[in-house]
Amino acid sequence: MKFKLTAILGATAAILASALTAQAQTVLKWAHVYETSEPFHTESVWAAAEINKRTNGRYKIDVFPASQLGKEADINQGLKLGTVDMIISGSSFAAREYPPIGVTYFPYIFRDPAHLITYTKSDVFKRLAEGYEKASGNHITAVTYYGTRHTTSNKPIAKCADMKGLKIRVPDVPAYLAMPRACGANTTPIAFAEVYLALQNGTVEAQENPLTTIEAKKFYEVQKNIVLTGHIVDHLNTVVSKSRWASLSDEDKKIFSEVMAEAAERGTKIIDEREKALVAKFKGMGIAVTEVDKADFEKTVMEKAKMEDFGYKKEDWEAIRAIK
DSSP states (O other), X not given: OHHHHXXXXXXXXXXXXXXXXXXXXXXXXXXXXXXXXXXXHHHHHHHXXXXXXXXXXXXXXXXXXXTTTOOHHHHHHHHHHTSOSEEEEEHHHHHHHOGGGGGGGSTTOOSSHHHHHHHTTSHHHHHHHHHHHHHHSOEEEEEEEEEEEEEEESSOOOSGGGGTTOEEEOOSOHXXXXXXXXXXXXXXXXXXXXXXXXXXXXXXXXXXXXXXHHHHTTGGGSOSEEEEEEEEEEEEXXXXXXXXXXXXXXXXXXXXXXXXXXXXXXXHHHHHHHHHHHHHHHHHTTOEEEEOOHHHHHHHHHHHOOGGGGTOOHHHHHHHHTOO
């Protein structure tokens, strides 16, 4: 009888402990638009598990990839509505709330991925991120390298003037349009899912994207030239909603920030290594992969695209460029 009572009390204690743990655990939603195979997802899943571990199970984070909770505009809105707690999103969306932060998309501002990551640890980043937080309420915890944007084309391109009159598909984001328009190209905003067909049937003669996207979407099948214009070192922000960030203790804010920064650096390394391998891969496939006179491109952009027209500040551009 005594043994049975001890067993019953033990089982009851275990159930109560389990219930208390479940009650103490906060479940969060982390959304993005990228596929499950991409590092933006795999490293977010790693970060979610790591935060769970470092907070002793107080937070369970469910990661929703591939637009499961909506397109990029939807999940940004979700931060305000409270339907998501954190997202991965481009600076073009952050710039809708606070235009100056969009300067990081201006052509040729970053030299390479290492420069981007160094920037994220600088006072300039802190100031721009604080400006965004003040405007939106949301908090940027990390920045991940997305890839350097290059051009694919039906014709060879060596200098900026070679793009004059070129029909090129470019996302309808102001900073993305700056380089092609400065070089005299005719920009066309075509839905991403339709780009391959548009290149195939000649609706457009060129497009621009990172090498990883050129590979994934097989644009090399319908374009003869991969031109390493390297005009934008593209990147994504990890953003926590105003309400969720306010709910975290200082200790938890530190844990979230550290883990998300680690995840961003892990993702950056994966993308950087993939890109370096892709140059050799494309050349091995017999595709023309060519360098350009970047100084010529940059000079033309600076002469013809005024960053003030985009809502950016020249001093921010200069401060970022100066980071070593």
